[in-house]
Amino acid sequence: MPDVVFAVKDTDGRYLAISEGCVRRCALRNRLQAEGRTAHELFPGAMADRYRQQDQTLFAERRPLRDRLDLTVYPDGAPGWCLTGKQALRDTDGQLLGLVCISRDLAELTRERLLDARFAACVDHIQAQYHRPLRLEELCDLSGLSTGQLDRRMKRVFSQSVGDFIRRTRMEAASHAIAHSRRPLADIAAGCGFSDQSALTRLCRQMLGLSPRQLRMQVHAPRPAAARD
Template sequence: METSLKSWRSDFVARLAQPLFVEALFDHMPDMVFSIKDRAGRYVCISEACADRCGLDHKREAVGRTAHELWPRHMADRYTEQDEQLFRTGQPVLDKLDLTLFNNRKPGWCLSNKTPLLDKAGQLIGLACLSRDLLEPSRAGIVDARMAEAVDRMLARYAEPLRIEALADLAGICTAQFERRMKKIFQLSAGQFLTKTRIDAAARALAETDTAISEIALGCGFCDQSALSKQFRQLTGFTPRDYRQWIRGTQ
């Protein structure tokens, strides 16, 4: 049954005359910016909102150009750094706080996620990015460069024993304020966000490697395999072993 569903879905997608249909969907969402880039960082397509923010008359003007040709340098540098990380590791870039330009051309903050795009041979050929404006937090001063740095720390060093108090210090605010900002932005407490980040990393390792579960647990910031199993089951409904079998279609 599982095999036939996968085959049916693959056949359906292969029959689509407009594989970039998703671009049209986001054209009608002014608070979201959607784009696809190739390995060289050139835009394959962008949504209307992205074209507006870049000062383009039409979104087709972005095709073949790079972030440094369309965005202010300090923004483009960060976007390009993220892209290179994804191309280097093959892993998605999740929950990044980034500077952007709103539709009124004023700077603000957005929450970005990027996913790798593979060709039929399984080779990494590009990425898709979706960024959502954080309008209310930005107006209230909830997001700033130091807050983004603290979130970057959690995303990059989740394997370490991070303390919420130390992250709050990095953000330049007290622990209670840090927790309120995390809740406002991500709808998760700082502890929950850190756990989610670790579980996301563990799920990728389970799906893409044959590393022992005990090693994955330690490499993702859990004290042992039991701690990983408990948290993983709470969030996904699977044990790590069952998830590995399910995602690989061997269960």
């Protein structure tokens, strides 16, 4: 899949492995040339700064990053937009080893000029500020788009309306907190932008088919002992 690239980095941002697609984009002769190097040695400065900031956010927040709208370098050397996801890598004891990054080009949307820095800033704002009330007027101002234009653009890029994208972003944060902490559900609801615990419960049931308590119990349920030979 030429429009998808992946990379593995250590906790200092040094590349441990990259895909062939990444080799071509970075004008390298082979994968080995990337080993031990950082994004600042392979990508333009502003791109590398953003990638490094994402890595630090991933490690600090201890939850995966999904659907980050980034500028990257396409195989022909031209800049273009992509959607990026990042997941921390840990050993069997839970110690942090690094991360894996997978990006998918948005070449068609880039050609149609449907993506730009202002729209990306709007998406970033939702993903960073989901814990507080988000007004549609505020998002339109950030993106430079009308209400209808912004909704259509979100559907082209994420296959979701603005409202659905906000709800999904909040639910992802809340479900991670439910599964990986013992915080009271009311605190999680408030910290993830829900009006109250009931709103969190409704969306959790709608999106995951479980209540928050059921989700927590499922994650923390004792695992069956391994079968003996």
